[in-house]
Amino acid sequence: GYAMSRIKVLVVEDDAKLRRTLVQLLMLESDLTVIGEVGNGERALAEAAILGPDVVLTDIEMPLLDGIELTREIRRRMPNTQVVILTKFGDDERVFAALKAGALGYVLKDSGLDELSRAIRSAHIG
Numbered sequence: 355g356y357a358m359s360r361i362k363v364l365v366v367e368d369d370a371k372l373r374r375t376l377v378q379l380l381m382l383e384s385d386l387t388v389i390g391e392v393g394n395g396e397r398a399l400a401e402a403a404i405l406g407p408d409v410v411l412t413d414i415e416m417p418l419l420d421g422i423e424l425t426r427e428i429r430r431r432m433p434n435t436q437v438v439i440l441t442k443f444g445d446d447e448r449v450f451a452a453l454k455a456g457a458l459g460y461v462l463k464d465s466g467l468d469e470l471s472r473a474i475r476s477a478h479i480g
Contacts, residue, residue: 360387361478364407366398366424367391367440368416372463376411376440376470383471395419399427402435409474411461413440414448422452429456436477 357365363386366372370393377388390401396418402410410428414421425437439460449460458477461470 360385360388361474362405362408363474364389364391364398364402364405364410365391365420366393366395366410366412366416368393368413379467379470380411380474382467386471386474395421395424399431400422402428402432406432407435408478410435410437411440411470411474412437414446414452420448421457422448422455425452425457426455436480438473438477 363457364386364431365373365376367376377391380386380388389407390407392401394417398410398412399419404431412421412424422437428435428437437457439457440463441449441460442463444460444462445480459473461473
């Protein structure tokens with residue numbers, strides 16, 4: 355059958371090495387495509403406005419604009435774009451703040467590809 359259109363993902367992570375790893379992992383999934391990768395929240399906001407991602411995968415701790423503020427701004431400006439938080443700890447109170455700000459879920463930084471892509475897919479579905 356005809357392939358479904360792929361889920362467009364913007365990866366936002368200030369650790370360049372981790373960002374590259376995430377991008378390479380996500381590109382292994384046939385239904386996901388990474389349309390951009392940036393290292394801080396301000397760039398993320400600018401890129402999201404241009405690229406129109408389906409899902410933004412963002413770290414919480416970042417320079418210039420953290421993941422919580424980024425989530426709030428993206429949800430305000432681009433209601434069709436969903437946000438998934440990337441975090442070291444699931445019980446971090448910032449995760450709850452990000453979910454309150456409109457993120458649809460979170461995934462731990464040491465998660466495997468299955469978990470990562472599952473979180474992105476379910477966020478995309480809503």
